[in-house]
Amino acid sequence: MMSDIATISTFTGPISTVVRRLAEKWSRQQATPEKSQQILLNTLSVSFVNFYLESMGFETDLEASDSWNPVQQTLMDVADLLIKNLGNLECRPVLENADFVYVPPEVQSNRIGYVAVQISESLQSAKLLGFIKEVSIDNLPINQLQPLENFLNYLESLELQATKYKTQNLGLSTQNLGLFTSQDVVNLKRWFENIFESGWETIESIFVTEAAWQFRSAESGFKNSVERAKLIDFGIKANRSSVGIIVKVSHDKNNFEDMKIMVYLHPTNGQEYLPSSLHVMILDEEEIAVMEAKAKNDNKKIALEFNAAVGDNFSVKIALGDISVIENFII
Numbered sequence: 001m002m003s004d005i006a007t008i009s010t011f012t013g014p015i016s017t018v019v020r021r022l023a024e025k026w027s028r029q030q031a032t033p034e035k036s037q038q039i040l041l042n043t044l045s046v047s048f049v050n051f052y053l054e055s056m057g058f059e060t061d062l063e064a065s066d067s068w069n070p071v072q073q074t075l076m077d078v079a080d081l082l083i084k085n086l087g088n089l090e091c092r093p094v095l096e097n098a099d100f101v102y103v104p105p106e107v108q109s110n111r112i113g114y115v116a117v118q119i120s121e122s123l124q125s126a127k128l129l130g131f132i133k134e135v136s137i138d139n140l141p142i143n144q145l146q147p148l149e150n151f152l153n154y155l156e157s158l159e160l161q162a163t164k165y166k167t168q169n170l171g172l173s174t175q176n177l178g179l180f181t182s183q184d185v186v187n188l189k190r191w192f193e194n195i196f197e198s199g200w201e202t203i204e205s206i207f208v209t210e211a212a213w214q215f216r217s218a219e220s221g222f223k224n225s226v227e228r229a230k231l232i233d234f235g236i237k238a239n240r241s242s243v244g245i246i247v248k249v250s251h252d253k254n255n256f257e258d259m260k261i262m263v264y265l266h267p268t269n270g271q272e273y274l275p276s277s278l279h280v281m282i283l284d285e286e287e288i289a290v291m292e293a294k295a296k297n298d299n300k301k302i303a304l305e306f307n308a309a310v311g312d313n314f315s316v317k318i319a320l321g322d323i324s325v326i327e328n329f330i331i
Contacts (some may be wrong), residue, residue, distance in 0.1 A: 011052055011128040011148055019047040020123055026070065035074070041093035042067055042079035045117040048126040049081055049091040058155060059084040064195070067091075077104040080111070086158045087112040088193060094118050094129070100139040101129075108135050110192050112158065116145055161311065161330075185328045188249045188259070189310060191226045200228040206244045207266060225250035231268060234323045241275055241320055244268045245327070257310045259331055265295075265302040265318070274299045275320055282306065283315040283326075 023043035030036040046067045050060050061082045066072040080088040090111045094101045101116040116129040130145030133154065186197050206229035227248035234241045246264040251257075263282065267274050278295040280302055293302045308314065308331050316327045 010130070012125060013048070013051065014125050015044055015048060015119075015123060016051075019044065023047070026073065029070070030074065038077055039073050040123075041095075041119055042073065042077070042091075044119055044123065044126065045091045045093035046079050046081050048117055049089065049115055049128070052128060053081070053083065053155075056152060058159075076106055078107055080107065083112070083155070085187075086155065087187075087190060090114045091117055094142065096121060098142065100141055101145075103135045103138060103140055105138065110189070111135075113151070113154065114140075115151065116140075116142060185330050186247075188247070188261070188329055188331045191228065191249060192251075196228055199230050200247075201230065203227060203229045203246060205229070206231055206246075207268070227262075230327070232318055232325050234320045234325065242268050243274060243278065243318065243320075245316065245318065247316075247329075249331075259308050259310070261306055261308050261314075261331075263304045263316055267300065272300065273297065274302065277321050278302070279319040280304065281317040281319075283317055285313045287315070289317075 023040050026043055027036040027040035030039055046062070046065065050062055053060055061084055062068045064082045065080050065088065066076065066078045067080050072078060079091045079093065081091055082088050088111055090103070090107050090113070092101045092103055092114060094116055096118060098118070101114075103114060113131050113133050114135050115131045118127040118129055120126065128148055129142060130147055131151040131154070132140065132145055186200065187195075190196075225248055227246060229244055229246045232243050232245055244266045246262075246266065248262040248264075250260040250262070263280070265274060265278065265280055274295040276295055276297045276299075278299075280293055281289040282291040282304055284290050291304050291306060293304060295302060310331050312331045314329050316329070318325045318327075
């Protein structure tokens with residue numbers, strides 16, 4: 001994590017020969033001169049930001065970024081860089097003396113921020129001009145960018161937020177109390193990037209085809225959504241009883257910040273009904289139950305629905321008798 005950040009308006013540095021050769025290799029594989037130039041500059045831009053952030057102490061993952069995927073970079077105008085545990089940063093290239101930075105519509109959402117990278121005509125060096133958290137126009141005036149020290153402070157605040165929530169509740173995890181807390185915080189925003197935490201699978205892999213079809217049919221009216229399922233095992237003390245949880249996240253394509261969260265519990269292992277003593281609660285950041293439901297003898301499912309915004313944290317606590325399981329989420 002960063003500390004004692006100095007005031008830095010811009011950052012200039014060399015572009016490595018290795019990176020330039022890779023960018024030129026990918027650009028030669030394109031069908032048109034325009035696409036070739038686009039991928040050349042995007043690759044140089046992402047690599048330069050990656051170099052800068054690594055030198056500043058942030059963990060990145062180039063390989064998991066769409067911009068480093070030959071198929072995705074051909075299909076889209078994408079220059080993203082995945083910062084571990086935070087999300088995707090868009091690294092938009094600009095040429096020298098440009099007044100605007102072009103941000104394609106397909107990357108104007110699902111990003112933690114946007115950085116403008118000026119590439120020299122010789123392709124030998126680059127300069128970070130500044131950043132902005134959100135973009136809603138294709139051509140952003142460069143004079144609207146915030147300085148780099150604001151960018152680093154912003155990333156620090158995201159790290160602190162993620163770390164704070166990840167450590168919440170972990171000290172309570174003890175089998176002696178019948179409480180099992182997931183060590184992983186599920187980042188729902190990253191689900192839209194097809195990045196899923198361990199244990200969260202497709203609905204079909206957890207439930208039989210018929211149950212998956214019923215769920216999909218009931219929710220077919222929602223757009224811009226993604227869902228995943230997980231098997232919750234209550235352990236030996238509960239005779240290996242289990243239930244399946246489905247979490248579905250939906251957002252308006254015009255306002256990615258506002259989310260609709262749907263939590264469903266379904267019976268598993270061929271059972272028709274949920275266990276009659278099953279109790280599910282939605283907990284807020286203060287671990288206070290804001291929604292809850294209990295299964296009766298003939299409940300085939302439990303459904304809870306609520307709205308949240310990017311940056312919110314919540315937990316789902318599922319109790320069966322004296323045994324509880326908690327799943328933590330961040331949006």
